[in-house]
Amino acid sequence: MLGAAKKERLHMSKRIEVNDLNVYYGDFLAVEDVSMTIEARSVTALIGPSGCGKSTFLRTLNRMHEVIPGARVQGKAVMDGQNLYADDVDPVEVRRQVGMVFQRPNPFPTMSIAENVLAGVKLNNKRISKSDANDLVESSLQAANLWNEVKDRLARPGSSLSGGQQQRLCIARAIAVRPDVLLMDEPCSALDPISTLAIEDLMSELKNDYTIVVVTHNMQQAARVSDRTAFFNIAGTGKPGRLIEMDDTSTMFSSPSQQATEDYISGRFG
Amino acid sequence: MTTLPLSSTPAAPAPPGRGAASGTARRSRLKPWAPWAAAGGSLVLAFLVTLVAGTPSFASVVALAAVFYLVGLTAWSRIVEGPRWATDRLATTLVTFAFGLALVPLISLLWTVVSKGSKVFSLTFLNTNMVGVFGDMTEGGVYHAIIGTVLITAAAAAISVPIGILTAIYLVEYGRGPMARGITFLVDVMTGIPSIVAGLFAFSLFTLIFGPAYRAGIMGAVALSLLMTPVVIRSVEEMLRLVPNELREAAYALGVPKWLTIIKVVLRTAIAGIVTGVMLAVARVIGETAPLLLTVGIITKVNWDLFDGLMTTLPVYAYNQYSQGGAGVDRAWAAALTLILIVMVLNLIARLVSKFFSPKAAR
Numbered sequence: 001m002l003g004a005a006k007k008e009r010l011h012m013s014k015r016i017e018v019n020d021l022n023v024y025y026g027d028f029l030a031v032e033d034v035s036m037t038i039e040a041r042s043v044t045a046l047i048g049p050s051g052c053g054k055s056t057f058l059r060t061l062n063r064m065h066e067v068i069p070g071a072r073v074q075g076k077a078v079m080d081g082q083n084l085y086a087d088d089v090d091p092v093e094v095r096r097q098v099g100m101v102f103q104r105p106n107p108f109p110t111m112s113i114a115e116n117v118l119a120g121v122k123l124n125n126k127r128i129s130k131s132d133a134n135d136l137v138e139s140s141l142q143a144a145n146l147w148n149e150v151k152d153r154l155a156r157p158g159s160s161l162s163g164g165q166q167q168r169l170c171i172a173r174a175i176a177v178r179p180d181v182l183l184m185d186e187p188c189s190a191l192d193p194i195s196t197l198a199i200e201d202l203m204s205e206l207k208n209d210y211t212i213v214v215v216t217h218n219m220q221q222a223a224r225v226s227d228r229t230a231f232f233n234i235a236g237t238g239k240p241g242r243l244i245e246m247d248d249t250s251t252m253f254s255s256p257s258q259q260a261t262e263d264y265i266s267g268r269f270g
Numbered sequence: 271m272t273t274l275p276l277s278s279t280p281a282a283p284a285p286p287g288r289g290a291a292s293g294t295a296r297r298s299r300l301k302p303w304a305p306w307a308a309a310g311g312s313l314v315l316a317f318l319v320t321l322v323a324g325t326p327s328f329a330s331v332v333a334l335a336a337v338f339y340l341v342g343l344t345a346w347s348r349i350v351e352g353p354r355w356a357t358d359r360l361a362t363t364l365v366t367f368a369f370g371l372a373l374v375p376l377i378s379l380l381w382t383v384v385s386k387g388s389k390v391f392s393l394t395f396l397n398t399n400m401v402g403v404f405g406d407m408t409e410g411g412v413y414h415a416i417i418g419t420v421l422i423t424a425a426a427a428a429i430s431v432p433i434g435i436l437t438a439i440y441l442v443e444y445g446r447g448p449m450a451r452g453i454t455f456l457v458d459v460m461t462g463i464p465s466i467v468a469g470l471f472a473f474s475l476f477t478l479i480f481g482p483a484y485r486a487g488i489m490g491a492v493a494l495s496l497l498m499t500p501v502v503i504r505s506v507e508e509m510l511r512l513v514p515n516e517l518r519e520a521a522y523a524l525g526v527p528k529w530l531t532i533i534k535v536v537l538r539t540a541i542a543g544i545v546t547g548v549m550l551a552v553a554r555v556i557g558e559t560a561p562l563l564l565t566v567g568i569i570t571k572v573n574w575d576l577f578d579g580l581m582t583t584l585p586v587y588a589y590n591q592y593s594q595g596g597a598g599v600d601r602a603w604a605a606a607l608t609l610i611l612i613v614m615v616l617n618l619i620a621r622l623v624s625k626f627f628s629p630k631a632a633r
Binding site for chain 1: 517518519521522523527535
């Protein structure tokens, strides 16, 4: 019952073009004038000091920022020819195509491991046959590199896992709804180095099928996992965050064109 | 975790050395039996003192012993253990006394109700009504009152639980600005409505609609729901606010619409607390007397029809029997015991429900 359309979409990762995007919280301009292209089947890293608006920008890509009262957006974010902010676009539909993994692992505490993976299906009241459900649980957990660790305890609560396993469970949950794009908001900042390595390996595998955008404070991580890197900066408190520059990761970390980028990457500030 | 031994190695020798220098291990402590010894000594001393002063009564000995214990143990601890431990023992003693003091009325009440109520309490008492019971007859029971209480309280819950839960959902998930603030204020005002006013409201409402002769259990249910709704709103609101925002965001990010998120994630996560809150609200109204006396009155036979005729409820029954005196007093106590048992059973059911539904990590 997953539907042919959904299965077809599985390997259709999409590129996103952002044009002159401004993000407001009420009257406060949080992110100003961002234009960038996020390539399909690649990992794009967003780096920058705290409060520079990179997480806010990330959340505009699946309209999650609208959950906060007063938040709004001007400008365009075009995915596959469709402006995500066109009047006839339903934010719920956008979020089905653009999945998200959060900073802190947040499995549903009332659900087992298997139910967590199926959450996107079950919470939307979709019917799914038992064998399809089992296949989906296995393939999603396989894709998240978690299957071997949890296959014998799928009925245990999701919160019984370690932090790193919970985060991979959240990734499995996100890819179980077969999105085109996967957004990750500092997915490793609450994890130890070994779990971080597991997630980074996973990102490298997932980029074969998905467009991945990851916000990170860890520049080594950006250098390790991403194909392209965007640097955000903020002029001062109360000023909006801006995109300073964006380029191939190797170029950004060897010869950035902006002085601010070089200062940030070499640790002279921020 | 793997880096911990590396980083702590250079610092490791320092704390023990410093601790030994300032005498961490040398401080002497009272033995574990010391508080018990102090308690025994205080009791004996208090008994002797009251014996000298006059006739010792239970209350005076206990009160005097408490004072002796408080002063004695603190002084003893101060001499042996030092001021910090003495303060700790003083605080522990005061907290324990406060707990004991709070238990006195509870245990006394339960003891009174059980001892007086068990005189006529029996299975026959539970399934007989008061038809044909006159004067000094010791027969009769509370069957009709149990039916009335259960029906009216269930109807009140059926009215106020949906309203309460929906209002709480509005306040937590949707409400912004003056509308939400207004509702919160009105809920607070409603919490303070005296129960007799709720009774008068229901009485005049039904009189206006159905005429002055109309009497039915539903009138009492409406009066009780007026008292119950704000309690339900308040407790459910607190429970919904406890659900972490991260869970809502996780559901939104999976493409789940807001209404489904509320039903399947927010309510599902908070269900244990909601059930407890509803049970507290039921316990709050099940013992109400005044509004029921006013609206549904009292009758000697069983009335199953919530929409026609007078009904008997346990609190009104107890009031009525007690004011008759004689054999009625025993029946009043037995009715009170029945009421307490019903509330206890409801609480047990609520406990089981919340245990069954609570997030699995908590177990």
